Amino acid sequence: MFQAPTNPFEGSPLSSFLSTPPRTVAPPEPPPPPEPEVTEQQTAPTQPNSLLSSVFGGNTATPEPERLTADEIRARAEVQTRTYGAVILLVNALIECVKVSMTLKKGEYAAYLELKSNLATDGVVNVYESDPAVKEIWLKGKQFDETLEAIEEETELEDAEAKMLFKAIKADLERKNQRNEVNDDSISGIMFKLMLTRQLTNFSGLITTFTRRSAQR
Amino acid sequence: MNELRDSAAILHVGMKRTGKTTASLQMMVEFVEKQGKPVVVLDLGCHPSFDNFRRITLEELPKIHSLPGKKYFVYRPYESLQVFPEILEFCTMVSKYVRNAVVFFEDFTTYVEGNFHPIVKGLILNSRNSCNDYVFNVHSFSDVGPFILKHCEIYLVRETIDDPNDLPPKIPYTIRPTVKQALALVLKENQRNRNKYAYRIIYKEENRIG
Numbered sequence: 001m002f003q004a005p006t007n008p009f010e011g012s013p014l015s016s017f018l019s020t021p022p023r024t025v026a027p028p029e030p031p032p033p034p035e036p037e038v039t040e041q042q043t044a045p046t047q048p049n050s051l052l053s054s055v056f057g058g059n060t061a062t063p064e065p066e067r068l069t070a071d072e073i074r075a076r077a078e079v080q081t082r083t084y085g086a087v088i089l090l091v092n093a094l095i096e097c098v099k100v101s102m103t104l105k106k107g108e109y110a111a112y113l114e115l116k117s118n119l120a121t122d123g124v125v126n127v128y129e130s131d132p133a134v135k136e137i138w139l140k141g142k143q144f145d146e147t148l149e150a151i152e153e154e155t156e157l158e159d160a161e162a163k164m165l166f167k168a169i170k171a172d173l174e175r176k177n178q179r180n181e182v183n184d185d186s187i188s189g190i191m192f193k194l195m196l197t198r199q200l201t202n203f204s205g206l207i208t209t210f211t212r213r214s215a216q217r
Numbered sequence: 218m219n220e221l222r223d224s225a226a227i228l229h230v231g232m233k234r235t236g237k238t239t240a241s242l243q244m245m246v247e248f249v250e251k252q253g254k255p256v257v258v259l260d261l262g263c264h265p266s267f268d269n270f271r272r273i274t275l276e277e278l279p280k281i282h283s284l285p286g287k288k289y290f291v292y293r294p295y296e297s298l299q300v301f302p303e304i305l306e307f308c309t310m311v312s313k314y315v316r317n318a319v320v321f322f323e324d325f326t327t328y329v330e331g332n333f334h335p336i337v338k339g340l341i342l343n344s345r346n347s348c349n350d351y352v353f354n355v356h357s358f359s360d361v362g363p364f365i366l367k368h369c370e371i372y373l374v375r376e377t378i379d380d381p382n383d384l385p386p387k388i389p390y391t392i393r394p395t396v397k398q399a400l401a402l403v404l405k406e407n408q409r410n411r412n413k414y415a416y417r418i419i420y421k422e423e424n425r426i427g
Binding site for chain 2: 021024025
């Protein structure tokens, strides 16, 4: 608390000057309160995405954690797993097809197909038992067919499954759109995911058909 | 008859131990009690006489009349290495937003010397329009620049190191004889009283000793 000084003088040197009341003016408007600084939100630069980087998760990596519901997290994980899975399945299918094709010599598969058609028309089951060469062709051809069918079966998507994946991918795209993160790379990434997950059956069908065709030559 | 006084810039000159600070405190009391004006001291030296004053910030200056408590404030720059920008900012805030108040510039020459910054010049020139009184405490006439000698309306003269017979030429020619006379009277009185507390007031516009 301020205490008035004990002054050895009577009054201040300016007592007479200060005995007259001062002229006053209206105070000016106080300065406006400082506006909060607008800081531009820095978004982490998006990594350059290639077609495959989106498959391996590069495109879905977000610069900051976003709030997702449990369903969204599950759906996103499903899409991711499916996309990885689809690539692995297709590569596996390709390798299997090459491997099984190499077991057949030229013309063997055509011979097998002829035996098969004869079998269908004649209704004779053990036609090849008498001739080991025919038997070998029959077994090889059968194994070839079974391998390709297994591939087709493995990569066959059920309708419900395909729809679920489609919905999850679409939701992902919409979320990106709301966050204004959609760019050419993310679109191509999502298209690739869609193609892989929804057309997996067709892709594997193409591979097996191509393998069959080349084996028939 | 004009019953209201105009604001003034007051140059308070006196060497050490001549009662400058004591008189300043007494003037502050009168400014607050009689004139109803809040007092702000710009104090770089952290003078203990002002330790009990409320420390005011630049942001609070525009609200000086509405701040609670006694109207004795002290502004002490926080950043000792950034003192000059802070003083200029203080002067800007006072010029812009403070009215009907008194500012004491304690040991003015320690932070303002030579050619004044336009902000300080503007502050002094606008004292009447803003109804602010300014008191500049300095140690001698030779310490201060010609601008302040020219524009202060009142000189409060105490014993200084200045030689009354060889005053600095920067003191305006018209007022020099009066300053010389006031200094001589102060010296004479101090010799008679064997202390250094004598003073004289020079009203510059009237060119007379009060």
